[in-house]
Amino acid sequence: MEFRFTWVQTGGHHTPTRCKPRERVAILIPFRNRNIHLRILLNNLHPILYRQQLGYTIYVLKQADEKPFNRGKLFNIGYLEAKKDNHTCFVFHDVDLIPENDHILYGCVRSPMHLSRAVNKFNYKLPYKELLGGVAAWKTKEFEQVNGWSNLFVNWGGEDDDLSYRTIANKLSIFRFRNSVARYTMLEHRRTPVNTARHRQLKDSYTRYKIDGLSSLVYESPRIQRYNLFTMVSINT
Numbered sequence: 603m604e605f606r607f608t609w610v611q612t613g614g615h616h617t618p619t620r621c622k623p624r625e626r627v628a629i630l631i632p633f634r635n636r637n638i639h640l641r642i643l644l645n646n647l648h649p650i651l652y653r654q655q656l657g658y659t660i661y662v663l664k665q666a667d668e669k670p671f672n673r674g675k676l677f678n679i680g681y682l683e684a685k686k687d688n689h690t691c692f693v694f695h696d697v698d699l700i701p702e703n704d705h706i707l708y709g710c711v712r713s714p715m716h717l718s719r720a721v722n723k724f725n726y727k728l729p730y731k732e733l734l735g736g737v738a739a740w741k742t743k744e745f746e747q748v749n750g751w752s753n754l755f756v757n758w759g760g761e762d763d764d765l766s767y768r769t770i771a772n773k774l775s776i777f778r779f780r781n782s783v784a785r786y787t788m789l790e791h792r793r794t795p796v797n798t799a800r801h802r803q804l805k806d807s808y809t810r811y812k813i814d815g816l817s818s819l820v821y822e823s824p825r826i827q828r829y830n831l832f833t834m835v836s837i838n839t
Contacts (some may be wrong), residue, residue, distance in 0.1 A: 674751030735762030749815030760800030
């Protein structure tokens with residue numbers, strides 16, 4: 603990939619030369635021990651972003667400690683670190699979801715924009731209308747309005763629904779492309795342990811969002827490593 607993707611600069615960055623992009627896009631990928639999935643995603647995503655003539659950087663948010671996986675906190679930290687590079691559009695992207703076509707626009711045409719509406723695992727149908735999981739694009743204003751992701755959910759389950767409830771509580775609409783466009787393939791993987799507390803945690807999502815999220819985030823400065831195809835942000839949660 604490093605030899606084929608000649609347009610990619612160090613850190614997984616690209617700036618178009620024939621146009622001025624409207625947004626500076628940060629692709630944020632939470633990660634731990636999924637190397638094969640990451641290679642497949644990078645192999646598919648870089649060319650799509652290039653053909654869409656986007657100015658973008660891919661950030662891999664690696665949870666470096668052995669604590670239960672905290673996807674929401676990784677996203678919040680990744681957002682704040684990417685914001686330092688003057689990004690204006692933030693795409694929260696699971697490592698196991700592969701876009702199937704170039705028509706899924708990654709440039710924050712609306713916000714929040716749920717991109718992974720139609721996934722093969724769910725027969726390319728939206729499981730429920732409030733879903734915001736998988737891949738979603740946010741601009742700064744709306745993301746900070748909902749106070750980002752919750753920092754409380756660990757292991758598998760709950761944080762996507764919590765983000766959806768925050769969105770509803772702030773009277774924001776969830777935008778999507780039609781099913782025939784927003785198609786993704788989910789790579790096979792072993793599910794992480796289930797968050798058995800998720801139903802209890804979701805009961806107060808509509809009100810808790812004001813004090814749980816970006817505003818309550820405490821973290822030590824992550825280690826930043828700029829590789830040829832991505833920027834690695836190593837995080838202790």
